[in-house]
């Protein structure tokens with residue numbers, strides 16, 4: 001791999017860390033997380049090896065969807081700080097080699113956004129056509145409701161102007177009309193603004209919803225949604241050649257592929273730079289529930305290669321429900337039974353509102369194996385704040401807020417999140433077995449056996465083995481009697497200087513012998529990346545690599 005190319009395409013082996021400023025760290029003692037608090041804790045992220053921060057929405061908002069309902073796309077929520085603080089954050093992060101990206105939420109605005117207030121004031125409003133209106137809701141108005149616990153239709157009646165407006169999410173989030181060229185210009189301005197302030201790109205919220213224009217009537221038709229996305233992407237790259245678009249596209253693989261663009265079949269992406277691997281994530285949970293690697297192995301075999309300059313973004317948990325919407329009903333029931341049997345743990349009929357460690361009953365072996373997989377699988381790993389210390393959830397909170405509790409820095413009741421009275425926090429700190437007295441950064445920093453130390457080792461190793469991010473990967477046959485083992489190899493292409501990494505991950509609570517066959521590696525000595533003190537393993541003359549693994553064991557073996 002050419003090093004300057006690797007530096008240009010920095011996202012290919014980035015470590016992305018997602019956080020909500022509001023729940024991460026309070027710098028001014030008012031009980032609410034803020035940009036200054038984040039800046040004060042930046043060295044935690046640096047030591048972890050994070051190379052890209054993804055900030056969840058920090059814009060002014062009535063906060064009815066945790067900031068995904070925006071009233072000013074050009075501002076910073078005053079509770080979190082100022083644009084000045086944001087620039088200081090970008091600058092401080094840069095100093096540590098970290099880039100900053102942010103959520104771009106332009107499928108909809110808050111119903112309290114001045115554009116919508118104006119639009120609904122009269123049918124003649126200058127902003128009327130920035131939203132999507134109809135005289136009557138269509139027959140399929142209830143189809144595709146995203147939050148079935150709160151909404152029963154995608155169309156809401158507006159009494160004053162006697163028409164219905166489209167909202168694919170909550171009714172307080174009216175959809176913007178991207179078929180309107182003025183709206184498209186405004187979205188470009190928003191992107192341009194934050195790029196100018198130093199952001200290195202965006203996590204694009206709800207991409208397929210944003211591009212959905214079939215419901216738009218009586219307006220200029222959007223030429224082709226993918227042409228539009230390609231235009232936006234080209235605009236962003238003109239403004240900042242290193243900027244990325246990380247897209248939330250939860251669709252089957254072939255449909256998701258369309259969002260990378262690259263319709264000329266070339267190596268570069270011309271739409272999204274990265275797409276989350278929702279399918280692989282869901283199949284991984286099925287594998288965990290079954291103690292059988294096959295569902296995940298199968299997904300990885302089916303997963304199309306992204307364009308050469310693009311990548312899949314891999315993740316274990318995010319800020320939303322752990323969606324299982326792409327599993328069959330029977331498969332979803334298996335995962336529910338294994339990891340969220342109580343109705344209270346489930347949400348929207350399709351997902352779990354839990355974090356990983358409680359789902360795995362706190363089994364450290366299993367938790368470590370899952371994160372080892374996150375860094376060993378081809379893709380750009382995305383970590384949700386608190387995962388690095390094994391935070392749990394608080395099911396007493398509403399819906400998805402269960403996993404959005406304050407970051408746990410130290411053992412005090414306020415978790416070191418803030419010096420203010422905990423009753424003023426955006427939400428309560430987790431209590432019980434996963435409370436700050438048991439799970440916090442301060443204790444884990446000093447403990448070589450902690451999950452945090454394991455994370456650091458994984459991040460270091462992942463960064464030191466570029467074949468993981470850059471190489472070609474192959475799912476291997478783990479050998480007879482080793483169905484519970486996911487075996488894969490990553491090969492960096494260049495002859496002579498190439499590297500091969502064989503990764504083994506065991507999904508069952510048993511001893512097993514993995515025995516993949518690697519004919520061209522016959523006789524080659526492999527070193528253990530995660531445990532340099534371990535005896536090297538030699539591939540047999542028949543090409544068979546025999547590796548015993550304990551319950552939920554994992555190994556990264558490298559030939560270089």
Ligand code: GLC
Pocket residue numbers: 065068069105169205206248319320
């Ligand atoms: C995305 C976000 C989710 C939000 C929704 C509406 O799915 O991840 O948190 O509620 O978009 O903006």
